[in-house]
Amino acid sequence: MTLAVDVSGLDKRFGDKHVVQNLSIQVETGRITGFLGPNGSGKTTTLRMLCGLLTPDSGEGEVLGLDFRREAERIKRQTGYMTQKFSLYEDLSIEENLAFVARVYSLPDRRRRVTESLERLGLENRRRQLAGSLSGGWKQRLALAACVMHEPRLLLLDEPTAGVDPKARREFWDEIHALSAEGLTVMVSTHYMDEAERCHDIAYIAYGRMMARGTGDEVIARSGLVTFRAEGPGADRLSRKLADRPGVAMAAPFGSALHVSGTDRAALEAAIAPWRRDPLRWTQVEPTLEDVFIHLMNQSRDNFA
Amino acid sequence: MSGLSLNRIMAVLVKEFTQLTRDRLTYALILAMPIVQLLLFGYAINGDPRNLPTAVLVQDNGTFARSTLGAIRNSGYFDITEVARTTAELDEALALGRVQFAITIPADFTRRVVRGDRATILVEADAADPSATGNAVAALASLPREALRHDLTGPLAARAGAPPPFEVVVHRRYNPEAVTAYNIVPGLLGVILSMTLVMMTSLGVTREYERGTMESLLATPVRPLEVMIGKLAPYVLVGLIQTVFILGLAKLLFGVPMQGGWGALSLGIILFIMGSLALGFLLSTVARTQLQAMQMSFFYMLPSILLSGFMFPYRGMPDWAQAIGALIPVTHFLRVVRGALLKGLGVSDLWPSLGALLVFVLVVVALAMARYRTTLD
Structure with a gap:
């Protein structure tokens, strides 16, 4: 097992805000790691530090086998970074954008690379269209094509699918998996649970600290969370009443059903006992990643906020 | 079509003011612009420039030459910053822009004034910028009549009248038509x-x-x-x-x-x-x-x-x-x-x-x- 990213003790402050605190992260080569956490948890800052866009206050380690603080320039050449906001030139055509990227990375055989990239995207016929006129989904795919054109070994994606429709998202993820199968290491931040489930590994950070790490199943198992699901008329309306009961870590409606979770099984069962009768049907279920994340989020708020 | 709502106008107005104060630079410029403009227009800009640097070549060391120079200085437009020894030096000072004017008082100035024989002094102006020289040149018009008034007494009193005792020849160099x-x-x-x-x-x-x-x-x-x-x-x-x-x-x-x-x-x-x-x-x-x-x-x-x-x-x-x-x-x-x-x-x-x-x-x-x-x- 080789590590594409192996950094520890990462710190970053903006003024008096300690955005990333003593964060360590290891990422195996060729795997897709999902970066999750509430807004403002330091996901973007961490990704930016890894690709040299921000200077960490402290921390050391290696990215792609290079000292990530001193060899940022060399890391940049082997890393693709896709920003949260579309950041290609809207007033250039698709082809011109790709040609610009190819030039910036001094890629040999530029025309062939651009054409290949266009073919892979399926945009050969629209190559002269301005990038700004593309739909959200196409913009994301173009941005992805632009940042893998120089065949990076590490791909950093910052909420790449925000505001993109489900079909385009699925295609986008198929592309990510195809790239990963070719050996590319991917770190992707997201808020979508279905996307978290598509990742090989998950890193959950909140308030600049690593809260959970591992595969989806491992993260769920380690949370120690017990979840009951209630179905039946009015189940979803119970969340307010249940949320404040002792032993209930959280209660959240899922459509017309209700998920109630806690870390102490006995206390949780006592809490839901008054409603454990008709017409509600209760079953113990495996907690979902979302249950775990919301639990982690609540916990971290109690600890640090 | 309903009427205007003061509340809605206030909403937009308050928002606009708040945004204005957020943009510190704009704020600073709104204040700085009039101050800078006032200072520049009020103090710096002068359409009637005086004390313009002037080089002189005095080949005549008589009293009349000194009095004429004194009168030129007293006009307020000329500040004699250089005394040239040769015509070449004088030309250079004007060409390189060290001075705005080059004034030559020829060797026979005093003699000609005494004789009443068309005495002249030569004023060469760097007229590249006509507005810099215009008023100064105009001020020279009264020079011949005034400059030697106190000197031309006794037997020379007759020279003080018309025609004036000497003539000022003005050459507008570099832009003779003052375009x-x-x-x-x-x-x-x-x-x-x-x-x-x-x-x-x-x-x-x-x-x-x-x-x-x-x-x-x-x-x-x-x-x-x-x-x-x-x-x-x-x-x-x-x-x-x-x-x-x-x-x-x-x-x-x-x-x-x-x-x-x-x-x-x-x-x-x-x-x-x-x-x-x-x-x-x-x-x-x-x-x-x-x-x-x-x-x-x-x-x-x-x-x-x-x-x-x-x-x-x-x-x-x-x-x-x-x-x-x-x-x-x-x-x-x-x-x-x-x-x-x-x-x-x-x-x-x-x-x-x-x-x-x-x-x-x-x-x-x-x-x-x-x-x-x-x-x-």
């Missing part, structure tokens, strides 16, 4: 170049930040100097095209004389274009929005037009305003363009101005490089 366009049009080259170049490039970096493309650009291996050269090079061409265009029109429409000095002119144009572009780039690393960048370049244009000697005579301004003017590249560029076109001066004559432009380019490029960040910190 204002000859001065303004070459000056416009500097103003137009800096207007377009500073403004266009000042948006360059700011636009990348505003649109979010800077984040991607910084994640690539491209270096700051590469970005700067790449961004500015196209505008060098823009600047050169404008130059050819303006000079062509200056010749065709206004018949501006072009005496040569092409070497100095070319060097000056290249340095000035580079300096303006680098300044625009520097502004765009300071500004956070494109609007701020526009405001800053506008703020820069103000002294460039008012204090550079473009619209108002440089020598008419008080020392502090001249000192500010000397920091502005347009000032030096105007000297190069006017010196080269109207006087045919070469690189060896214009090196002080060319040197100032070079220093400006170097300083601004260094500052811009220091300001440009390769990270988002």
Whole structure:
């Protein structure tokens, strides 16, 4: 097992805000790691530090086998970074954008690379269209094509699918998996649970600290969370009443059903006992990643906020 | 169609005010603009420049010559800063722009006055900028009658009447017909170049930040100097095209004389274009929005037009305003363009101005490089 990213003790402050605190992260080569956490948890800052866009206050380690603080320039050449906001030139055509990227990375055989990239995207016929006129989904795919054109070994994606429709998202993820199968290491931040489930590994950070790490199943198992699901008329309306009961870590409606979770099984069962009768049907279920994340989020708020 | 709602107007109005105070730079400029304008227009600009530097060549050491010089000085328009020993020295002082006027009192001045034999003094004016010399020349009209009034007594009293005891011959050099366009049009080259170049490039970096493309650009291996050269090079061409265009029109429409000095002119144009572009780039690393960048370049244009000697005579301004003017590249560029076109001066004559432009380019490029960040910190 080789590590594409192996950094520890990462710190970053903006003024008096300690955005990333003593964060360590290891990422195996060729795997897709999902970066999750509430807004403002330091996901973007961490990704930016890894690709040299921000200077960490402290921390050391290696990215792609290079000292990530001193060899940022060399890391940049082997890393693709896709920003949260579309950041290609809207007033250039698709082809011109790709040609610009190819030039910036001094890629040999530029025309062939651009054409290949266009073919892979399926945009050969629209190559002269301005990038700004593309739909959200196409913009994301173009941005992805632009940042893998120089065949990076590490791909950093910052909420790449925000505001993109489900079909385009699925295609986008198929592309990510195809790239990963070719050996590319991917770190992707997201808020979508279905996307978290598509990742090989998950890193959950909140308030600049690593809260959970591992595969989806491992993260769920380690949370120690017990979840009951209630179905039946009015189940979803119970969340307010249940949320404040002792032993209930959280209660959240899922459509017309209700998920109630806690870390102490006995206390949780006592809490839901008054409603454990008709017409509600209760079953113990495996907690979902979302249950775990919301639990982690609540916990971290109690600890640090 | 319903009526206007005061509440809704207030909502927009309050929001607008709040946003205005958020943008500190705009706020500062709203206050600074009138102050700067008032100071410049009120104190610095002087349409009737006095105490203009003057070189004299006095070949006659008689009393009348001294009295005439005294009268010239007393007019308030002439400040004798140089005493030349030869005609060549006198010419040089005028050509290189060290003085605005060169006055020659010939050897036989006193003798001719005594004899009543058409005595003359020669006043050569650097009329490249007619507005700088106009009033001073006009003041010379009363000189012959007044200058020797106290000297012409006794047997010479008759000379004090009409016709006046001597004549002032005025030569307007470099622009004999005092055509204002000859001065303004070459000056416009500097103003137009800096207007377009500073403004266009000042948006360059700011636009990348505003649109979010800077984040991607910084994640690539491209270096700051590469970005700067790449961004500015196209505008060098823009600047050169404008130059050819303006000079062509200056010749065709206004018949501006072009005496040569092409070497100095070319060097000056290249340095000035580079300096303006680098300044625009520097502004765009300071500004956070494109609007701020526009405001800053506008703020820069103000002294460039008012204090550079473009619209108002440089020598008419008080020392502090001249000192500010000397920091502005347009000032030096105007000297190069006017010196080269109207006087045919070469690189060896214009090196002080060319040197100032070079220093400006170097300083601004260094500052811009220091300001440009390769990270988002």
